[in-house]
Amino acid sequence: xxxxxxxxxxxxxxEPRINHRIRVPEVRxxxxxxxxxxxxxxxxxxxxxxxxxxxxxxxxxxxxxxVCRVMDYGKYKYLEKKRTNDARKxxxxxxxxxxxxxLKTDAHDLxxxxxxxxxxxxxxxxxxxxxxxRGRELAYQRNAEEKLLKLVAEVSDIGIVEREPKLExxxxxLMMSPKPQKGQQGGHxxxxxxxxxxxxxxxxxxxxxxxxxxxxxxxxxxxxxxAEASTAEAPTAGAAQGARPAPQGDKAPNADRRGTPAPxxxxxx
Numbered sequence: 001x002x003x004x005x006x007x008x009x010x011x012x013x014x015e016p017r018i019n020h021r022i023r024v025p026e027v028r029x030x031x032x033x034x035x036x037x038x039x040x041x042x043x044x045x046x047x048x049x050x051x052x053x054x055x056x057x058x059x060x061x062x063x064x065x066x067v068c069r070v071m072d073y074g075k076y077k078y079l080e081k082k083r084t085n086d087a088r089k090x091x092x093x094x095x096x097x098x099x100x101x102x103l104k105t106d107a108h109d110l111x112x113x114x115x116x117x118x119x120x121x122x123x124x125x126x127x128x129x130x131x132x133x134r135g136r137e138l139a140y141q142r143n144a145e146e147k148l149l150k151l152v153a154e155v156s157d158i159g160i161v162e163r164e165p166k167l168e169x170x171x172x173x174l175m176m177s178p179k180p181q182k183g184q185q186g187g188h189x190x191x192x193x194x195x196x197x198x199x200x201x202x203x204x205x206x207x208x209x210x211x212x213x214x215x216x217x218x219x220x221x222x223x224x225x226x227a228e229a230s231t232a233e234a235p236t237a238g239a240a241q242g243a244r245p246a247p248q249g250d251k252a253p254n255a256d257r258r259g260t261p262a263p264x265x266x267x268x269x
Contacts, residue, residue, distance in 0.1 A: 017058045019046065027058070027068040038064060096175075098128045101151075103137045103144055110147070110219055114154045120157040122177045130173040144172050152176065 017023075022042055029037040029045045032054060042056075049056040049070045057076070060067035097120040101113050113129075120127045129151060131144045147166050152161055152174070163175035 005104055017061070018055050019049070020066065022056065022058050022066070023243050024066055026065050027056075027064070027066050029056075030059075030067065032072075042068075045070075048140065092124070095125045096128055097125050098130060100130045100132060101147070102132055102134065103140060103147065105147075110151065114151055117151065117176065118155050118158065121155060121176065123145065124178055125180075126162070127159070127176045130171050133170045133172070138170060141172065148174055184224045210220065 016182050024042060026039055026041050027045055028039050029048070031037055031053070037048070045056055045068055052070060054070050055073040056068050057071055057073055058066055097116075099113050099116050099120075101110065105113070117127050117129065129148060131148055133144070137144075148165050152159075155176070157172045158179055160179050161174060162177045165172055165174045
């Protein structure tokens with residue numbers, strides 16, 4: 001890649017000097033990676049730039065000695081232009097629109113002017129509302145201020161008064177700007193985050209120093225009743241129908257050890 005020389009023109013006069021347009025005996029050189037190479041004659045700095053296939057660009061002409069950097073000047077200009085375009089794209093252009101009316105403007109025309117003010121505010125522009133006096137109407141400044149405030153009240157939901165009504169010569173004007181929406185957006189985000197907070201707290205992992213929570217104990221499985229327990233718990237047929245009477249000739253099991261027989265059961269009919 002050879003040296004390039006920007007020709008003399010009004011536009012190039014605002015650009016930095018590069019390569020052979022640098023007319024000083026010695027310069028402080030910075031490499032393409034930002035390394036300080038020290039002070040050297042300009043011929044040697046040009047030779048270093050030529051060996052790397054880059055340009056020698058004067059970045060600080062007012063320094064003593066001037067500071068030059070070895071870089072790709074074409075790539076540098078492309079990045080600068082792209083950065084400027086991106087910054088211009090992100091800018092918000094606010095224009096000042098003007099709506100004029102008179103003291104004798106009737107209700108229908110005033111509604112039309114109010115709709116224009118509303119449209120301008122919705123587009124994000126500032127609006128200057130001017131009421132023009134004619135002849136002896138200047139004596140009715142009170143009525144003019146009331147008319148302006150009536151228009152402001154119609155668009156108070158989307159605009160705010162930036163400058164109160166003020167008399168300027170034979171005109172009375174005020175300035176309005178769109179109402180900021182930051183508070184509403186912040187409140188909406190806060191409401192959404194409050195509803196999501198419990199979910200985040202449940203799904204968040206425990207802190208490193210906090211003790212781990214034990215899992216909830218599971219109930220033991222129910223055991224099936226055994227045959228012996230079911231037999232013992234089941235009522236017998238004798239208990240359900242009543243105890244059978246003991247026979248008269250047999251000794252009752254609860255007889256006294258001395259030989260006294262137990263009382264006999266009821267006799268059969």
